[in-house]
Amino acid sequence: MTEPELAEHPSAEGGPAGVTITGLHKAYGDNEVLKGIDMSVRPGEVVCLIGASGSGKSTLLRCVNRLEDPNAGTITVGSFEATDPDVDLDAMRRHIGMVFQQFNLFPHLSVLENCTITPRRVLKQPKEDAEAEAMTQLRRVGLEELAQRRPDQLSGGQQQRVAIARALTMRPALMLFDEPTSALDPETVGDVLAIMRQLAEAGMTMIVVTHEMAFAREVADRVVFMDQGRVVEEGPAAEVIGDPQQPRTQDFLRRVLNPTDVDIRD
Numbered sequence: 001m002t003e004p005e006l007a008e009h010p011s012a013e014g015g016p017a018g019v020t021i022t023g024l025h026k027a028y029g030d031n032e033v034l035k036g037i038d039m040s041v042r043p044g045e046v047v048c049l050i051g052a053s054g055s056g057k058s059t060l061l062r063c064v065n066r067l068e069d070p071n072a073g074t075i076t077v078g079s080f081e082a083t084d085p086d087v088d089l090d091a092m093r094r095h096i097g098m099v100f101q102q103f104n105l106f107p108h109l110s111v112l113e114n115c116t117i118t119p120r121r122v123l124k125q126p127k128e129d130a131e132a133e134a135m136t137q138l139r140r141v142g143l144e145e146l147a148q149r150r151p152d153q154l155s156g157g158q159q160q161r162v163a164i165a166r167a168l169t170m171r172p173a174l175m176l177f178d179e180p181t182s183a184l185d186p187e188t189v190g191d192v193l194a195i196m197r198q199l200a201e202a203g204m205t206m207i208v209v210t211h212e213m214a215f216a217r218e219v220a221d222r223v224v225f226m227d228q229g230r231v232v233e234e235g236p237a238a239e240v241i242g243d244p245q246q247p248r249t250q251d252f253l254r255r256v257l258n259p260t261d262v263d264i265r266d
């Protein structure tokens with residue numbers, strides 16, 4: 001989709017939303033998972049969040065749409081104060097699309113039905129309108145011809161593209177991706193990344209947790225490296241990935257970029 005097209009179809013918020021996170025803390029029992037995160041994303045910006053497993057990336061994303069309740073700190077998403085106890089969570093979540101490693105499609109519904117169920121139930125859209133919008137988004141991800149199929153008749157990459165189309169039917173102002181290609185066969189990863197690149201170019205605000213360093217380097221405006229619940233390094237993608245300054249970032253990238261380069265002291 002080109003930028004003028006996106007302008008014709010603004011998000012429900014009226015445009016891409018920015019995100020501001022200040023002093024975010026989250027613990028599970030005495031396991032402190034987020035230890036004071038400060039991070040901001042400008043409207044239309046693409047930020048890739050990288051870091052080792054267990055560093056708190058998913059928890060951070062889940063705090064943004066309040067699937068988790070932070071212990072301290074503030075988060076704003078566009079005009080919503082996500083951490084305000086009185087925030088209208090349903091209204092806020094309508095503006096936030098989330099795509100997970102597992103696609104979470106309804107197996108008994110067609111691709112088209114998977115894409116219309118939320119607009120029909122939550123936005124009370126008439127069936128025809130919801131289907132027209134779903135077809136627009138399925139076309140955008142190149143799957144309009146598979147609209148009548150069931151999820152188990154699609155490849156993993158196609159299912160993930162349906163999950164993206166489904167999120168886009170709500171005209172989100174922010175998209176959160178949590179390792180969207182980690183569960184895919186290698187040959188279908190590229191198609192999903194291509195859709196995400198298109199979405200970035202169309203001006204969507206995106207926070208993307210990923211291990212795809214080539215994608216991050218090419219598409220992200222900024223890269224944030226997290227380790228053990230803290231932001232250790234952030235900056236333009238070319239700097240953080242191409243010329244990391246912190247030893248922990250260097251170590252992480254060495255492992256990710258050279259998986260067979262095993263240090264026998266590990």
Ligand SMILES: Nc1ncnc2c1ncn2[C@@H]1O[C@H](COP(=O)(O)OP(=O)(O)O)[C@@H](O)[C@H]1O
Binds near residue numbers: 033060
């Ligand atoms: N619902 C939960 N209950 C208890 N501990 C959790 C829960 N979710 C995550 N954790 C713990 O929080 C830490 C960070 O997890 P996570 O945010 O999933 O990291 P990442 O996405 O970077 O791999 C891990 O130690 C994990 O075990």
Ligand SMILES: [Mg+2]
Binds near residue numbers: 057058059178
């Ligand atoms: Mg995770």
